[in-house]
Amino acid sequence: MRNLLLTLAFDGTAYHGWQVQANAVTVQQTVQDAAERICGRREPLTGCSRTDAGVHANEYCCTLRTESSVDCATLVQALNALLPRDIAVSACREVPPDFHPRYDCTAKEYVYRIWNAPQKHPFLYKYAYHFKYPLDAGLLHAEAQAYCGTHDFSAFCAAGGSVEDHVRTVSAAAVEREGDLVQFRVSADGFLYNMVRIMTGTLLEIAGGKLPPGCIPAILASGERSAAGFTAPAHGLFLNHVSYAPDGCGEGDYGRE
Amino acid sequence: MRNLLLTLAFDGTAYHGWQVQANAVTVQQTVQDAAERICGRREPLTGCSRTDAGVHANEYCCTLRTESSVDCATLVQALNALLPRDIAVSACREVPPDFHPRYDCTAKEYVYRIWNAPQKHPFLYKYAYHFKYPLDAGLLHAEAQAYCGTHDFSAFCAAGGSVEDHVRTVSAAAVEREGDLVQFRVSADGFLYNMVRIMTGTLLEIAGGKLPPGCIPAILASGERSAAGFTAPAHGLFLNHVSYAPDGCGEGDYGRE
Numbered sequence: 001m002r003n004l005l006l007t008l009a010f011d012g013t014a015y016h017g018w019q020v021q022a023n024a025v026t027v028q029q030t031v032q033d034a035a036e037r038i039c040g041r042r043e044p045l046t047g048c049s050r051t052d053a054g055v056h057a058n059e060y061c062c063t064l065r066t067e068s069s070v071d072c073a074t075l076v077q078a079l080n081a082l083l084p085r086d087i088a089v090s091a092c093r094e095v096p097p098d099f100h101p102r103y104d105c106t107a108k109e110y111v112y113r114i115w116n117a118p119q120k121h122p123f124l125y126k127y128a129y130h131f132k133y134p135l136d137a138g139l140l141h142a143e144a145q146a147y148c149g150t151h152d153f154s155a156f157c158a159a160g161g162s163v164e165d166h167v168r169t170v171s172a173a174a175v176e177r178e179g180d181l182v183q184f185r186v187s188a189d190g191f192l193y194n195m196v197r198i199m200t201g202t203l204l205e206i207a208g209g210k211l212p213p214g215c216i217p218a219i220l221a222s223g224e225r226s227a228a229g230f231t232a233p234a235h236g237l238f239l240n241h242v243s244y245a246p247d248g249c250g251e252g253d254y255g256r257e
Numbered sequence: 258m259r260n261l262l263l264t265l266a267f268d269g270t271a272y273h274g275w276q277v278q279a280n281a282v283t284v285q286q287t288v289q290d291a292a293e294r295i296c297g298r299r300e301p302l303t304g305c306s307r308t309d310a311g312v313h314a315n316e317y318c319c320t321l322r323t324e325s326s327v328d329c330a331t332l333v334q335a336l337n338a339l340l341p342r343d344i345a346v347s348a349c350r351e352v353p354p355d356f357h358p359r360y361d362c363t364a365k366e367y368v369y370r371i372w373n374a375p376q377k378h379p380f381l382y383k384y385a386y387h388f389k390y391p392l393d394a395g396l397l398h399a400e401a402q403a404y405c406g407t408h409d410f411s412a413f414c415a416a417g418g419s420v421e422d423h424v425r426t427v428s429a430a431a432v433e434r435e436g437d438l439v440q441f442r443v444s445a446d447g448f449l450y451n452m453v454r455i456m457t458g459t460l461l462e463i464a465g466g467k468l469p470p471g472c473i474p475a476i477l478a479s480g481e482r483s484a485a486g487f488t489a490p491a492h493g494l495f496l497n498h499v500s501y502a503p504d505g506c507g508e509g510d511y512g513r514e
Binding site: 009010011056076080085086087088089090119120121122123125127 | 266267268313333337342343344345346347376377378379380382384
C-alpha cells in the first residue's frame with residue numbers, strides 16, 4: 001500500500017466543498033471517481049481541510065492510499081485527462097505510510113479577494129467579492145495585525161463546526177491593494193469553520209464604519225460570534241498554500257513541486 | 258435623440274457573439290433588453306465590431322440612440338443592476354449624432370491568451386487556450402513582426418465574411434510571456450473574420466514545427482486561407498481596446514473613461 005500526496009488546484013464554484021456528501025457533488029468525490037478509474041478500485045482519499053461550498057484552491061493537498069503501482073507522473077497525466085476542467089493536479093509524490101495531510105500540516109495560507117470598484121468585474125464575479133465602497137487597504141492592514149498571535153478564535157467561528165479547541169496561532173495577516181483588487185492574506189497553523197470569511201467580514205465592517213477601528217482585540221476577548229462582522233461570501237476565498245514539515249526536519253514545502 | 262457611447266466589458270462564454278441572432282443569446286440583445294427596461298422603449302444599439310461566439314471583451318464600445326433623458330451616470334448604474342454578472346458597463350458619454358462606433362474607430366487591439374504549461378489551469382480554462390508544448394515567446398515575437406504593415410490579409414480571413422476589401426494595416430504585434438501565460442497582442446485599423454485567431458494559429462504552427470519560421474510573408478502573398486495555420490479557439494481571444502479620434506483632432510481614447 002503506497003501513500004501518495006497529490007497537489008491540486010480547483011475552481012470551487014461548481015462544488016459543495018471538499019468532503020463527500022450525499023446528494024451533492026464535491027471535489028473529493030470527483031477526484032476519487034477519477035482515481036478509481038485509473039487504479040481499478042476505489043481507494044481512500046484524505047484531504048488537508050474541509051473547504052466550504054464555493055471556496056477555491058490555488059493549492060490543496062490530499063493523500064491517496066493505493067495498491068496500484070501506477071507511477072506518479074502517469075497518475076498526474078491520467079487524473080488531469082479524466083478530471084473536469086475546473087480541477088487540475090499539479091504534483092504527486094510518495095510520502096511515508098503514516099503521513100496525514102491534515103494532522104501533519106504545519107501551516108495554511110488563505111487569500112480573500114475583494115473587487116473594490118463601483119462597477120462589477122465581468123471576469124472576476126466568481127473569483128472575488130464585489131465591494132463597491134472605497135477601501136483603505138493601509139487601514140485594514142493595520143487592523144488585521146490584531147489577528148496575529150495565539151488567540152481563542154471562538155468569535156470567528158461559525159456554529160456547526162465540530163472542533164472543540166478554538167485556539168489558533170495566526171503567523172501573518174496582510175491587506176494589499178493591486179489596482180482595484182484588494183487581497184486579505186492570512187496564515188495560521190489551522191483555521192476554524194468560516195474563520196477567514198468572518199475575519200474578512202469584520203475588516204469590511206470596520207471599513208464601512210459599522211465596527212470601530214481597534215475593535216478586534218475586544219471581539220477576540222468576547223468569544224462571541226455576534227460581536228464579529230458578517231461572513232464574507234465563499235466565492236472570494238482561496239486556499240493558497242499548504243505547508244508541511246516532513247520528518248520533523250524544519251519547514252518544508254512538501255505539497256509543492 | 259441623443260447618441261450615447263457605452264463602454265462595456267463582457268465574458269463571452271455564454272454568448273453567441275455580439276450581434277442579434279434568431280435562437281441564440283447575444284451580447285447586443287442582452288444589453289438592448291436592459292436598455293429597453295430603463296428607457297421605456299427599444300432603442301437602436303450599434304456595436305464597434307461583431308465578435309465571434311465565445312470571444313471576450315475587456316473593452317467594447319457601442320452606441321445607444323435614445324429619446325430618453327436619463328443621465329449617463331444613472332444609465333451606467335441602472336444597466337449594471339439589470340445586466341447579468343458577465344456584462345459590465347464602465348462608462349457612458351454623449352457623442353455627436355453622426356458618430357458611429359464601427360466607422361469612426363481608428364484602431365482596435367486584441368489580445369490572444371495562451372496558457373502554456375503541461376497541466377491545465379483550473380481558473381483560466383474559459384479565458385486562455387491551453388497549449389501544452391513549451392513556446393519560445395521570443396521566437397514568436399520575431400515571427401509576428403511580419404504581420405505589421407499594410408497587407409492583403411485574405412489568407413487570414415475565414416470563409417463567410419461579408420467584407421470584400423481584405424487590406425488592413427497592422428500597427429503593432431507582440432508576443433510576451435508572463436510566467437506560464439503567453440499573450441499575443443495585435444493592433445490594427447480593422448480586422449477580418451477570424452483574423453486574430455488565424456494569426457495566432459499560424460504562430461502556434463510555427464512553434465510546433467508544422468510551418469517553417471519566416472513563412473508569414475509567403476502566406477500573406479499567397480492570399481490562400483489554406484496556407485495559414487488553424488483557427489485558434491475563441492475562448493482565448495479578448496477585444497482589449499477600441500480607439501477613436503473624435504472630431505478628427507488626433508488619437509483619442511474616446512471609449513475609455
